[in-house]
Amino acid sequence: MRRLLFVTLMLWLIGCESDPAPASVDAIGGIVDDVSMPAVATVNAAKVAPASACKACHPQHFAEWSGSRHAAAVTDQLFQALVGVRQKQRAGKEDRFCTQCHSIVGVRSGDIHPGFAFSDLQQASVDAVSCAVCHGATEVLRTHNAGLKVDFAGPLHGNLADPKAAAAHKVAPGPLLQSAEFCAACHDVYELKGLSLERPFQEWQDSPAPDQQQTCQTCHMPTYDGQAAVGGPQRTGLHHHRFVGFDPPGAATGTEAGLKAGFDNDLAMLLGDAASLTVLAEVPDATGVANLTVSVANHIQGHSLPTGTTFLRQCWLEVTVRDASGKVLYQSGDLDANGDLRNRWSQLDPFGDSDLISFSSELIDASGAPTLFPWLAAEHHRNALRAGETKTFTYFAPIAKDFHGAIAVTARLRLRAAPPFLLRLVGLETLLPHNRTAELAHDATALAVP
Ligand code: HEC
Ligand code: HEC
Ligand code: HEC
Ligand code: HEC
Ligand code: HEC
Known part of the structure; x- marks a missing residue:
């Protein structure tokens, strides 16, 4: 009897197994x-x-x-x-x-x-x-x-x-x-x-x-x-x-x-110490172009900067040259009146910032065109700084040929959750005020142009 019960139980268990x-x-x-x-x-x-x-x-x-x-x-x-x-x-x-x-x-x-x-x-x-x-x-x-x-x-x-x-x-x-x-x-x-x-x-x-x-x-x-x-x-x-x-x-x-x-x-x-940045500037050459050298380092020992949703998150360099009166002589990584970077997605100044250095990634569809939607993407181009990596970029900033006087150069590494154009595209204008921007690192230098 006991044995029969055992066998029945086993059959029931096996039965369950094959019919999950x-x-x-x-x-x-x-x-x-x-x-x-x-x-x-x-x-x-x-x-x-x-x-x-x-x-x-x-x-x-x-x-x-x-x-x-x-x-x-x-x-x-x-x-x-x-x-x-x-x-x-x-x-x-x-x-x-x-x-x-x-x-x-x-x-x-x-x-x-x-x-x-x-x-x-x-x-x-x-x-x-x-x-x-x-x-x-x-x-x-x-x-x-x-x-x-x-x-x-x-x-x-x-x-x-x-x-x-x-x-x-x-x-x-x-x-x-x-x-x-x-x-x-x-x-x-x-x-x-x-x-x-x-x-x-x-x-x-x-x-x-x-x-x-x-x-x-x-x-x-x-x-x-x-x-x-x-x-x-x-x-x-x-x-x-x-x-x-x-x-x-x-x-x-x-x-x-x-x-x-x-x-x-x-x-x-x-x-606090996720990243650091230094900027160096040279006196403009005979054509009025000043070489600006920006080095940026990712100190995060655990992954790239940025990481995660890098196709949504924006991380970029902002570089500004001003004269003694504060007038902007050159700028890259600044925002248009919509709060967007002046890259291909800007509605006000598309492709207006050809020097832009961005560490975000880009999704490319099968026809080679950029897309915002992962399910339409065939390629994913990454630009992030790897853990511990330092990268150096040179900007050739056109300052007026006959410029004399003091110039001040500032550089910032900035980060925000999502691009404003995307929030507008999907009807989430209400989120724009909450889409704050962090400054991960900054540096400044000044020089006199004789
Ligand atoms: C009625 C009280 C009570 C409720 C409700 C309760 N817990 Fe706990 N839980 C405890 C106590 C007490 C401990 C032991 C704490 C200690 O020893 O410091 C504990 C321990 C834990 C631990 C640690 C276990 C370990 O071995 O390290 C986890 C995880 C946990 N609870 C998760 C939950 C989650 C998830 C829920 C909800 C689904 C929940 N608890 C609901 C009282 C509760
Ligand atoms: C050495 C510290 C460190 C380790 C280890 C680490 N992280 Fe991070 N993580 C950071 C820092 C600093 C940031 C903020 C900078 C940024 O957003 O890229 C960050 C950002 C992130 C973000 C982006 C979120 C955001 O909005 O800033 C995600 C997601 C994340 N980490 C997941 C992970 C996962 C998963 C692991 C393990 C596989 C991990 N991290 C290991 C330090 C670390
Ligand atoms: C494998 C698990 C997984 C799948 C599948 C997944 N997600 Fe996520 N999602 C995550 C994780 C983890 C994060 C947090 C990473 C970060 O913040 O960088 C996240 C974050 C997000 C965020 C918030 C990021 C921001 O910057 O506000 C959005 C929006 C999002 N996912 C949309 C999607 C969409 C759309 C899909 C489908 C194409 C998707 N997720 C599929 C795991 C997943
Ligand atoms: C994303 C995963 C995740 C979620 C969500 C999460 N926990 Fe945990 N929890 C962890 C991890 C991981 C640890 C232990 C980390 C370790 O030991 O390194 C932990 C530890 C704990 C402990 C042990 C005490 C401690 O703080 O170390 C308790 C209790 C606990 N969680 C309760 C909760 C309760 C309650 C919730 C929901 C309100 C919750 N957790 C949600 C991942 C999670
Ligand atoms: C069950 C899936 C799941 C697990 C497990 C999980 N996460 Fe997440 N995590 C997510 C998703 C999804 C999001 C994004 C939510 C959003 O913003 O919409 C997220 C967001 C985050 C964020 C916030 C990123 C930001 O944008 O601010 C951090 C940090 C994070 N996770 C760390 C961890 C760590 C550390 C662990 C392991 C202990 C862990 N997660 C385990 C699914 C998960």
């Missing part, structure tokens, strides 16, 4: 990938804990995460606008592509399906890169395109020594969470046909950071002392969850004052 899809689950449709865009749902969005379920016991982690880009990865207006463009151009068929990392729960549950609407999503899908996604991760199956295996019903993984037995949930060790590979699973991005779009992890592998035991977490999750949970012991080495980067924190919802100060502080620390 319960009959009640519908095929999702659209493009398919076994790991990140499964043909049938592998998770039930309604059963995944939303971030709010962690708030009462982990108030600081929750508050910081809420203001982070991870919490905003679905509500991000530029993201929704671009997904909308692709949705129209591809008749919804590729709707699960751009969303596979921004909302692992949405895509794997079928909540996001061909023709989906952002307004119909369940909370666990809107929570984007949520606590449940990261702390449920059990394995990195590939270091790109949402290559995480996530167990939404299992214990929550962390690195606390002797975690206090928590009544609310089981815990398990999470060495995976400490690795760069974990972040890579979402941060290295390939388009459908294999074009590499974002690759901070590949850049990190080629940088000095791995040898120096520096992971993504070292720089993007600074540590602090405090409580990991309400009622838990005082601990050292907890991790900030603001995931500081340059893009505006908590853009849509706004963040509490104390929290905003934390973000500002993280950002100042992150950008």
